[in-house]
Each structure stands twice: as structure tokens, then as C-alpha cells.
Amino acid sequence: MPEELQKDPLTRGQFLYMGAVGTMMGLALTVPPAFFIMDPALKATIFNRSDIPHVWREIGSIFEVPSGEATAFRVTFPQKQTYDSGGPNSRVGSLTETALASWHDGKIPDLVKKRSEGATFSKSEVRTLEKNINVMSNACTHMGCPVRWDSVHHQIVCPCHGGIYTINGMHVGGPPPHGLWRYVFRIREDGIIEVRHKWVQGTPWIV
Numbered sequence: 001m002p003e004e005l006q007k008d009p010l011t012r013g014q015f016l017y018m019g020a021v022g023t024m025m026g027l028a029l030t031v032p033p034a035f036f037i038m039d040p041a042l043k044a045t046i047f048n049r050s051d052i053p054h055v056w057r058e059i060g061s062i063f064e065v066p067s068g069e070a071t072a073f074r075v076t077f078p079q080k081q082t083y084d085s086g087g088p089n090s091r092v093g094s095l096t097e098t099a100l101a102s103w104h105d106g107k108i109p110d111l112v113k114k115r116s117e118g119a120t121f122s123k124s125e126v127r128t129l130e131k132n133i134n135v136m137s138n139a140c141t142h143m144g145c146p147v148r149w150d151s152v153h154h155q156i157v158c159p160c161h162g163g164i165y166t167i168n169g170m171h172v173g174g175p176p177p178h179g180l181w182r183y184v185f186r187i188r189e190d191g192i193i194e195v196r197h198k199w200v201q202g203t204p205w206i207v
């Protein structure tokens with residue numbers, strides 16, 4: 001074989017240089033798209049930011065929360081499109097969830113029994129009502145399946161793996177690690193319950 005063909009066509013320095021250029025090009029082509037794709041997850045988990053604006057949404061009236069059971073209310077929040085960076089042409093979508101509401105231990109407060117729909121409550125009465133009602137996410141704390149009220153056994157159950165919660169949302173059986181998440185909520189003086197897309201502790205799987 002001729003001698004020049006036996007020689008290494010690249011010097012060690014050239015080889016290292018080409019390797020470094022190749023690595024830089026690889027990073028340039030993969031890192032920005034990876035950050036773009038993961039942007040919503042990074043915002044939510046690292047910066048604790050949400051695509052849902054800070055708005056209050058009505059879910060229903062306290063007069064619709066029955067005695068002895070947890071009842072479901074649908075609630076829809078506006079939601080920025082996931083990869084929309086904002087600005088005048090920003091589009092707004094929506095996100096619909098289900099909140100479960102129940103009176104503590106299922107007992108309607110006397111304050112409510114004495115009134116009927118259309119009544120108004122004073123500020124101190126509203127505070128009392130807020131202390132006596134549960135406003136919970138219906139997302140199971142195990143893996144997020146929608147829980148529901150079981151009227152036979154008087155408990156909240158999860159159809160996926162058998163999680164069980166009390167009417168107050170406390171975990172009493174099955175794999176869920178803790179009780180149901182609770183919405184940040186308020187009751188208006190006309191008895192309407194409003195929630196924010198925010199929870200007292202932790203964040204449901206649905207987010």
C-alpha cells in the first residue's frame with residue numbers, strides 16, 4: 001500500500017476540533033427545541049407559574065350543596081394556549097374541571113337551613129359558612145382519576161384503584177397518599193361559591 005494512504009488523514013488536533021464542532025452543532029439543534037417543548041412543564045414545576053390567569057369562577061350556590069353528600073360542580077377557567085408567548089394576538093382557550101362540595105360531616109349549618117335561595121349573608125356569616133364547607137378537586141390524589149360520591153356507602157370513591165375518602169375529603173382507604181386537594185375558594189354574600197385555579201396545598205394531576 002502506498003505510504004501516503006497509510007497515514008492518518010486527520011491530525012489529532014483536527015479530529016478533536018471536528019468532534020467539538022459536531023457536539024456544538026448537536027447541542028444547538030437539540031437544546032432549544034427541548035426547552036420549547038418542555039416550557040409549560042418547566043414554568044409550572046420550577047417557576048410555579050400557570051397558564052390559567054388569576055380569576056375567580058362561580059361554581060354554584062351553597063343552597064345546592066345537599067345534606068349528607070358531596071355534590072359535583074363543573075367549573076371552566078380561561079387558559080392561555082400552551083405554547084403562546086402572549087401579546088395582542090394571544091389566544092385564550094378554556095379548561096373545565098369538576099369541584100366537589102360538601103358540608104363538614106354532611107351537616108347543613110343552621111344558618112343555611114333558616115334561609116332560602118336569594119338570601120344574603122353578613123360578612124361574619126360568610127366566614128362561618130366558609131369554615132363549614134369543603135370545596136375539593138375531584139382528581140384522586142393517587143393518579144388523578146375522577147372521584148365520585150358513593151351514595152350507598154356514604155363516601156367518596158375512586159373507580160381506578162379503589163381509593164376511598166370521607167365526605168370531608170380525608171383519605172381513609174386504598175392507594176391515595178393523602179386527602180383530596182382543596183380549591184382556594186370564597187363565598188359571596190349571596191351564597192355563591194367561587195374558586196380559583198389554585199389549591200390550598202399541593203397541585204392536582206390535572207394541571
Ligand code: FES
Nearest residue numbers: 140142143158163
Ligand atoms: S387513581 Fe384513584 S386510587 Fe388510583
